[in-house]
Amino acid sequence: MTAPTGADPLAGRELELDIGPVAHGGHCVARYEGRVVFVRHALPGERVRALVTEDGGGSYLRADAVEILTAAPGRVTPPCPFAGPGRCGGCDFQHVAPTEQRALKAAVVREQLQRLGGFAEAELDALAPAVAEELPGGALGWRTRVRYAVDAEGRAGLHPHRSDAVLPIDRCLIATPEVQALDVPGVRWPGVSGVEAVASGVGDRAVVLTPGRGAAAPAALDPAVAVVAAGGRGAAKPVRGHARVRERAADRTWLVHADGFWQVHPAAADTLVGAVADALGVRPGEHVWDLYGGVGLFAGALAPVAGRVTVVESGAVAVADARRNLRDLPDVTVHQARVDQWLRRPSPAADVVVLDPPRSGAGPEVMRSVLTGAGGRRHAPRRVAYVACDPAALARDLRTARSHGWRLAELRVFDLFPMTHHVECMAVLEPDTA
Ligand SMILES: C[S@@+](CC[C@H](N)C(=O)[O-])C[C@H]1O[C@@H](n2cnc3c(N)ncnc32)[C@H](O)[C@@H]1O
Known part of the structure; x- marks a missing residue:
């Protein structure tokens, strides 16, 4: 076979490939005639026949393993009938045994820290776990929120990988x-492009419609389920019932707008709160910053020990929920601001900091400001707990932290999203006094 010369020459072709290591994004890496091939539905060490799904003519191709010629020991039959090449794009690892999924996720974190974070092999041998930590409940039946796409006929389904098509499914x-009992795929949803099914940890149930303006509650839906019009930048509005659901974590009850941020695994919030509390070891009288604070989860958990907690969150709706959730804690202050802008204002220094940014990470400016006590603050914090849902962004921010004289003291990796490639990390940073 000759090397490609124009755009998309290999799309639709089948290639026999030896599969190399797992990469960030739910695929493994193979090579074909000097080019990288990102192969989904494969495992490291396998030999597969792969259908090329994209060839932009550049340095890499995308492909799906459509026939397994030599299987790796971690391969299993996908429990979901909608998983596989060209089918639902929601789960990347249905064909992988759960223990092996956790090893793959730890390998991805390690690779990102090495390549983007600049960490040496020896440092990672000492710090990076070989396997992601498992949460209770198993690899299926954990997702408390599922976002379905809706086609032009009002049928709910899920998108294939890198596609806007809507694949009809009967359950996820x-x-x-x-959430499965809400039976969103069994109901017609005319006039909306998306429906999110929410079943909270304390039994509140809601569906969130996008766009929700003027939408009606479908007659076939259980009348006890709240129907909510997604808020976009504003607050979600109830079409029927309440716009907020209750959640339980850190021995408290939380009110969260049905379209707002809350961890989707039922054990995730408590797992992260426990990890952050252990890592920071907050002492009575200390001032805690909870940056990217959402509805106040970490602040609510740490405030009973700390002297004072400052929450910074940019979303107006999340801020309103946080103020309500934390109103029994007089030493907590919630600021509505972007973290980068808030850090430019004069503010009392923190002793410890929780950073829980969105997927894009905190970025160099926020990292510098937090770690150096910039902005005229009296001192830098003694410790930072960084909670990350994207290991690439974490790796880049850790590189920045090291450039300011901080060291990675601890790294934990959690499998908060079984069957998918997503992985959560908690990194603990300390000033490098060595
Ligand atoms: C990963 S969530 C974490 C929320 C919370 N810590 C929790 O565990 O529930 C990230 C939060 O950061 C907020 N956010 C995103 N960009 C922000 C920014 N530049 N400044 C402040 N908050 C931001 C989002 O609205 C969201 O609530």
């Missing part, structure tokens, strides 16, 4: 039984 096996 990673959803909790309560």
Whole structure:
């Protein structure tokens, strides 16, 4: 076979490939005639026949393993009938045994820290776990929120990988039984492009419609389920019932707008709160910053020990929920601001900091400001707990931290999203006094 010369010459062709290591994004890396091939539905060490799905003519191709010629020991039959090449794009690892999924995720974190974070092999041998930590409940039936796409006929389904098409499904096996019981795919949803099914940890149930303006509650839906019009930048509005659901974590009850941010695994919030509390070891009288604070989860958990907690969150709706959730804690202040802008204002220095940014990470400016006590603050914090949903962004921010004289003291990797490639990390940073 000759090397490609124009755009898309290999798309639609089948290639026999030896599969190399797992990469960030739910695929493994193979090579074909000097080019990288990102192969989904494969495992490291396998030999597969792969269908090329994209060839932009550049240095890499995308492909799906459509026939496994030599299987790796971690391969299993996908429990979900909608998983596989060209089918639902929601789960990347249905063909992988859960223990092996956790090893793959730890390998991805390690690779990102090495390549983007500049960490040496020896440092990672000492710090990076070989396997992501498992949460209770197993690899299926954990997702408390599922976002379905809706086609022009009003049928709900899920998108194939890198596609806007809507694949009809009858149920999603990673959803909790309560979300599955909402039976969103069994109901018609005319006039909306998306429906999010929410079944909270304390039994509140809602569906969020996008766009929700003027939408009506479908007659076939259980009348006990709230119907909410997605808020976009504003607050979600109830079409029927309440716009907020209750959640339980850190021995408190939380009110969260149904379209707002809350961890989707039922054990995730408590797992992260426990990890952050252990890592920071907050002492009475200390001042905590909870940056990117959402509805106040970490602040609510740490405030009973700390002297003072400052929450910074940019979303007006999340801020309103946080103020309400934390109103029994007089030493907590919630600021509505972008973290980068808030850090430019004069503010009392923090002793410890929680950073829980969105997927894009905190970025160099926020990292510098937090770690150096910039802006005229009296001192830098003694410790920072960084919670990350994207290991690439974490790796880049850790590189920045090291450039300011901080060291990675601890790294934990959690499998908060079984069957998918997504992985959560908690990194603990300390000033490098060595
Ligand atoms: C990963 S969530 C974490 C929320 C919270 N810590 C929790 O665990 O529930 C990130 C939060 O950061 C907020 N956010 C995104 N960009 C921000 C920014 N530049 N400044 C402040 N908050 C931001 C989002 O609205 C969201 O609530």
